[in-house]
Amino acid sequence: MLCEPVSRAAISEAVEEQAAEWLTLLMSDEAGEQERAAWQRWRALDPEHERAWQHIEAVTQRLHGLHRGAAAQALSSTGAPANRKRRQLLLWLGVVGGTGLLAAQTDAWQGARSLRADYRTATGEQREVALHDGSVVTLNTGSAMNVRFDGQRRLIELLAGEILVVSGHGAGSNAPLVVATREGLVRALGTRFSVRQDAGKSTVDVFESAVEVRPHDSAGAPLQLAAGRSVSFSRVHADAPHALDAYADAWSRGQMIVDDVTLGEFIAELSRYRPGILHCAPEVAQLRLSGVFPLADTQRILNMLPNSLPVQVRSRTRYWVTLEAVQ
CATH class of the missing domain: 3.55.50.30 (Phage tail protein beta-alpha-beta fold)
Incomplete structure (x- = not known):
């Protein structure tokens, strides 16, 4: 089954952050006429800005009934820059509930990207995607991925959940096939394998041939994982490989x-x-x-x-x- 991503105009991460910053300011008590005029100029400056603002207005419908001052305090209170960015991205996700409580998720930024992924599945849903090179990817429940193919690399970015990859041999298949997770890179060596993204770790199961696993922050050589083996890895190192569970791919059936x-x-x-x-x-x-x-x-x-x-x-x-x- 050939599945195409939903057609939409892309919004860059930088513009997403700008839109979230504007909303944080407008919800606070600090926004006067000068700030509102600057906000309108920002919207008119670029069509991407307006698209971002339309999106953020849509998700903030969930703020109905929430006191503006309480919301602004939750979203823009002082703290480390990383925490401020995280609060802004939580707002981009629309996770501020009507009770006034911020339903903070540790992976909010990845969650925002998952909502805009090329391919994704809902809880309980599974989906098979045929790629242009002949590879077939099956997404498990609650999964999301982006696909970026060019002449140098075939990149599958796993944002959430789990995928089963059967590498293809069609047009462009001479380029390396790589799955990227938050923790590192998994390079296919002509194979059938699965990759799962969990909190703080990624897991690879190899059913045929082999893969190379390279944690992002590891200075060592990549780990070559053969068929019938499984390994979990963090950004720093890979755990000891072990025998694959006999039913590890049952979910794909x-x-x-x-x-x-x-x-x-x-x-x-x-x-x-x-x-x-x-x-x-x-x-x-x-x-x-x-x-x-x-x-x-x-x-x-x-x-x-x-x-x-x-x-x-x-x-x-x-x-x-x-x-x-x-x-």
Whole structure:
């Protein structure tokens, strides 16, 4: 299946920051007529500025009912430049809620980019993308990537989630195929492999041939990872490679296959495919299970668990579910 990115005019990161700075100022008590006139001149100066402002106005509809002074204080209070930038980008994301609380996420900047990615999937969604060189990329739940191909390099930038890559041999395939994560670069050596982006680490599983793994801040030689091996790495170094889980790519077939894992581990993984909160109570977290489960219906999976384990499923709402001991 050939999928094309949504057509839209790009907005640079610098202009995104400028728009966020203007909104922070306008929400504060410091903006007078002079500042408002300067803001209007900035909007008129470049069509990209106006597009950025239209976007930020759209997401700030979620600020309805929030006191302007409280919002400005949350967004522009004094602090380190990095913290100020982060608050501005949280605003770009539209994560200020109507209660006046700032739902701060540690990866807010990457989250903003994920919303504007070339290809992305929602929670519980999977998608296959055929690229121009014949490569096929499958995006797992809650994933996002950008694709940048030129004569020197075929670059896939993984912004969030997980992808399975089958490298192609069509036009332009002589250029290196590289997957970039926050922690480093994964170069394909004619292969089938997956890359997963987690908080503070990336994980690579190799199913065929081999890849090279190079953490961003490592001065050493890249790690060559052969088929049947898996490794996680930070920006500084790679962990010791280990044998690949036999069912590591089951998700690409719409399945979750587990063999003697704890219920806590199982629920943590299942929660990636289901919106809302899915919690496992500590008293049942060490129960163990095995099985093959269809990812297309997470509610069916939850309904099956009491048939094999002494647990009950308590649903406070559709989006807040807890696994707990049978009373």
